[in-house]
Amino acid sequence: MPNIPTIRLLLVDDHPVLRAGLANVLNYEPGITVVAEADDGASAIALWRRLRPDVMLLDLSMAGMDGIETLERLRAEFPDARVLMLTSSEAPEDVRHALKAGAGGYVTKNVRRAELVAAIREVCAGARVIGESVARQLAAGEESGAVSRRELEVLGLVRQGFTNADIGRLLGISERTAKAHVGALLCKLQAADRAEAVARGFERGLLKV
Amino acid sequence: MPNIPTIRLLLVDDHPVLRAGLANVLNYEPGITVVAEADDGASAIALWRRLRPDVMLLDLSMAGMDGIETLERLRAEFPDARVLMLTSSEAPEDVRHALKAGAGGYVTKNVRRAELVAAIREVCAGARVIGESVARQLAAGEESGAVSRRELEVLGLVRQGFTNADIGRLLGISERTAKAHVGALLCKLQAADRAEAVARGFERGLLKV
DNA sequence: GGGTCTATTGGCCGATCGGACAATAGCGCG
DNA sequence: CGCGCTATTGTCCGATCGGCCAATAGACCC
Incomplete structure (x- = not known):
């Protein structure tokens, strides 16, 4: 096993409780460090500028600037930024928008810990990961024509x-x-x-x- | 300060990540112990029967039996059960239903840690607690007539x-x-x-x- | 006991809907 | 340069909607 550099992660979610818990869980994971947390899009981008982490874990629904907008602005400034969406919504439109906006991955909040960690690593490696339940929803939506x-x-x-x-x-x-x-x-x-x-x-x- | 007995808490939510984090956060809190976790209503009730905790922290949206139904069944069996709803929804109807079904409190997931802990203690003490943002929504909904x-x-x-x-x-x-x-x-x-x-x-x- | 609310039903009528027919122009893709 | 898709517009018509009038019976509360 070569020495893999530790993944520096920026955690963005407007639920303080979830954030605290998640940070705790992730910091336990060898090879992952939560370098900062943000509860809205603006501070998330500011923190990214300052810290240049390896990946952002981003919630869709936030007060003020929502997840998609945050993602768009971040990618406009840092086209190579890796972002994993972590959200409650399985709505196909949300997924589509997120992926179009440059998300590296999309998983729902009911993933198990191991899956989340795996997803984080994959996104850092440049892969596209989509939770399986999400993928199923997405496929179902594709059947009938897209709404213009x-x-x-x-x-x-x-x-x-x-x-x-x-x-x-x-x-x-x-x-x-x-x-x-x-x-x-x-x-x-x-x-x-x-x-x-x-x-x-x-x-x-x-x-x- | 008299010796207050430790609050034994049952954590029910279908998001493993949030659950793990929350358990961690709450266990840190002196006077609160998470005695068990459940990811659906049926096992939540089974665990309550076995462990008889002091309070349940219950999510509204779960696969299978939802939070309200879980609450109703639990209260049917244990009318004195204390339950604090912890959810993402601020919808007046959800709040109304939860309170009518016997919830001791209702807070959204974006509460700060201190508020959550305070709410848990109050519910245990038999009080009715409602998050302020929730209360605002509720008041707004009351204006126009109720739907039969x-x-x-x-x-x-x-x-x-x-x-x-x-x-x-x-x-x-x-x-x-x-x-x-x-x-x-x-x-x-x-x-x-x-x-x-x-x-x-x-x-x-x-x-x- | 009286008042309030809900559920129930009737007829009438103009406004709106949704389907079927058909047609033109602009755009991106191969 | 066609092919397909989107956006646009037209006419005709039966079905449906939503508002108006008014009425009865039961439940629940003060």
Whole structure:
């Protein structure tokens, strides 16, 4: 076994209890050191600048700047930064966004310790790791067509109770076009009506509470 | 200072990492001992039977039996059981359900360590504790009328894309009555149509992803 | 005992929806 | 340079929705 350098890890999560616990668990792991903790995106990036750790363990849901935004900004400044997302959400959209934003890996918080440690090491080595339960969800989502940006915009308005005519006015298009987008949504989300479309939107993570 | 007996605590959460960390943190706290951990409701209750701890720290969202159901079953068997809910959700409905099911307290996972420990002690002492951020959410929800059981049932069907006629058939009532329930939902949730009602349902925690 | 709330039902009607038909323009990919 | 996808718009139509009127019965609280 060659002498593997210790992995220096930056822990970012807005749950103090989880953070403390996690730091403790990880520091026990030989070859991993938690060099700092942050509870929001801004301080996470500031700490990265200062400490240049090997990897960031990043939560998706945080107050202020969320996980994705943090990830994007970090990668804009440090394109080689390795980041492992550690989150509660298995929503396909969240996973897709995270990976597109440059995440090196994505695991949910119910992973076992060994898996988490393995994932951290793999991400540091430059690999792409995705938790298996996450991967399953992702595969399920891929089956039916992807929702386009415009459709997502329309879904957001449907959610707010706007009629097709309203949506047309708000987006500067005809009612008929709005109708077409809603129709596409119903099809892609396999919904019978707009109410079910909204429900599916939440289920898939297209819409957030 | 009189000799206060050590609080024996049962930790229930389906996130192994959080559990390990939390156990560590709490065991550090003088006067608190984590006597066991469980990752689902059934084993939580079994452990309670065997160990008779002083308090349970219980997560809301778990695979299989969820937190509320676990709480209900536990309280049915041990009406005096002290349970502190520790969860990510601030949804008023979740809080209401938990308190109605006999929870002694309700705090979110982003509490600081000191607050958590204080909450544990208070619950053990028989008090009702509610995190302040939680309390705020709860107060906001109280403003508009409460949704009845029947209406909630209807909302669940609306979510699935059923028409009023469908709902009537499914519930063994007339279409007109289903319509009345939907109308009541629109009013209470301040929604313009069923799509918005579904959205509000998710926002309020009436509906789960 | 009276008031409040929920669940139930009826009819009427204009507004809205969702499906089916069909068509044009722009964009990225190979 | 076609091929496919997205965005756009149109018309017609039956189904559905949501608001309006009003009414009865049971449960629960003060």
